[in-house]
Amino acid sequence: MKLFSASQIREIDQATIENEPISSIDLVERAASTCSDWIIEAYDHSVSFHVFCGMGNNGADGLAIARHLALAGYSVQVFAIAHRSSGTSNFTRNIERLAEVKLDVHYVNAKKEMPEVDETAVAIDAILGIGLDKPLRGILKDVVQAIQEGYDHVISIDVPTGLPSDLDSTIKLSECVEATHTLTFQFPKLSFMVAGLGEYTGDVHVMDIGLDEEKIHDIDTPYHLTTGYDVVGIRQDRKAFSHKGDYGHALIAAGHKGMLGAAVLATKACLRSGAGLVTTHIPSMGCDVLQISAPEAMVQLDHSETSITSIPIPKRITAVGIGPGLGREKSSFNALTALLEDVQVPLLIDADALHLMSITDSWSKLPANSVLTPHAGEFHTMTGVEFGDSISRLEAARRWAKDHHCIVLLKGAYSAICDSSGNVYFNGSGHPAMAAGGSGDVLSGLITGLLAQGIAPLKAAILGAWLHGRAGEEVAIDRGEHAVVASDLIDYLS
Structure with a gap:
């Protein structure tokens, strides 16, 4: 609209x-x-x-x-x-x-x-x-x-x-x-x-x-509001004669000692997105946690017990998502930098990965059409600017997307998805019940899974945000707005 x-x-x-x-x-x-x-x-x-x-x-x-x-x-x-x-x-x-x-x-x-x-x-x-x-x-x-x-x-x-x-x-x-x-x-x-x-x-x-x-x-207007009508057709129905390889292979790089739950949430949401295969790269201490929590996913273990130090990209990977619970250690930054140089598929960057890129001013290495998913605080870190109001923040996100040739999904009520042409797509779904830790990890995994299926970055961000918000609306009805936790959203993704 x-x-x-x-x-x-x-x-x-x-x-x-x-x-x-x-x-x-x-x-x-x-x-x-x-x-x-x-x-x-x-x-x-x-x-x-x-x-x-x-x-x-x-x-x-x-x-x-x-x-x-x-x-x-x-x-x-x-x-x-x-x-x-x-x-x-x-x-x-x-x-x-x-x-x-x-x-x-x-x-x-x-x-x-x-x-x-x-x-x-x-x-x-x-x-x-x-x-x-x-x-x-x-x-x-x-x-x-x-x-x-x-x-x-x-x-x-x-x-x-x-x-x-x-x-x-x-x-x-x-x-x-x-x-x-x-x-x-x-x-x-x-x-x-x-x-x-x-x-x-x-x-x-x-x-x-x-x-x-x-x-x-x-x-003409650069501003749009995404409704259910607008997302119909972004993701095609599955063909009768198809197999898991037809629906992409996502790589999630996430987790750190004390934050392995973020990797679990992102992985499970990625699986629920419809991706044919999901591999999650995590610190080796998270092996049992992830295999028990998400048995459908494959696990790629880091050499480090507690953090991510390198991220090999398996063959036939079709999208990469990095950041949830990644931690902010130097070794994780080095792994991120190497990934940016090697990655040849659509990329989503969230959470700690945004922080690491911001404090080292590594944005020149950002691949074109990457999807960034900051909340307001993370966007402040990205820009180094303390915004006095939401309008100024939104305009800065538009400029950022244009200047860096990427997609910026600025999270919040009516999350704003800004593309490199200066357009803004406000997400028309969502509920205050979603204001809970881990909700962003679910969104990151979901969008990564959509990217892996070959959906263009802008459309993947638009569809992912809408499905995420719609899940929040439905779970709030069933659980009550004060009782919703991020993991509840995953079973309502549809």
Whole structure:
């Protein structure tokens, strides 16, 4: 799914108006009807709605939603925030339509004019949409503070008021509605994808309002959100007349004294990826541990009892993954350096291997199209930069992928997969239950297995991240979000 900037969304809106054709006021009505249907499905008549509207087109959406809810028999009060001298034509026309159904509008000029709130009240935030380009101030800031202080449940329309829709680190948040639900039109907004901003949306629900599909197709954007629909077809069905050799042979180099579990997790995930064969290179002390934990894998033992000192690449290996639990000893760095010189197949680098390359500035040796899987702390080590916000970190990851001709999978909620062309693919699956030690080791093994099967590095990273996140969603349902451990994810990979 493409993700667009605010200016691009306005282009798509205008194309819809011109090409369908449909009037602007009727497009507002369509959006309001879609949102109202969702609200009516989600809330019974025991609640009352306080609808807060700005005087622009987002406010027009709110006025129309208020009318639909009132006609559906809900208790509705409407509050227009007097933050400008006059409203848009869509706002004005919807004020008139409210009068036709005898629904009063209360204008709010000061915080003291906000309504009293009881436990049945749900706020609908339709104050500002995608047009925000500066921090809130004055009456807007006061109203948002009052909503935050007074309401347990808030539904934001398109974008929570105060939240910029674009990835613009120059816009500093002052006050922002923290929504319970955000009903966003046609596509999630870019700001929903990053830490520090995405927390304000609550549960995001995409409302299909029938925007112009041809225009959506024609507009270029570097930003995408991966959905289940997008990953269909990346991995082909198995042929009836096939054997293990048709599905690749992965080499995992992982583990160190005290961290052999990382090697086990990566190996088992690699096996579960569908790779035909998996060999794991580990310190010799890990032989029994790995053969008992993952009997399907072959084991290649290092000469060292406790660490990895050299990594011979067996014949017919089709991908290599290195890093989980590797340790940070000089001998392990030497083994990594030798591997970088010898490897002729797709390569994934994670965890301690990223650290070793960073502290020795070995990035010039990185093979093209390698997949790097840092979390935020590891990316800080890679770049030597302390990022003040997630947007700056994301832009740095884009530059890093371009400069080093590689794939950077920056892990987190909506993990960002950056390619060497400057594109970013946010992962649309996942669950907070996955925030547990070893989860990244599972991801590394999974992607290595996909690479071994001949899937191109970018597609392997996209598919691996999505399958990993989807497994997290499923296991959280079965185990509960507080009880999930990384090994649980492996049995849910499918």
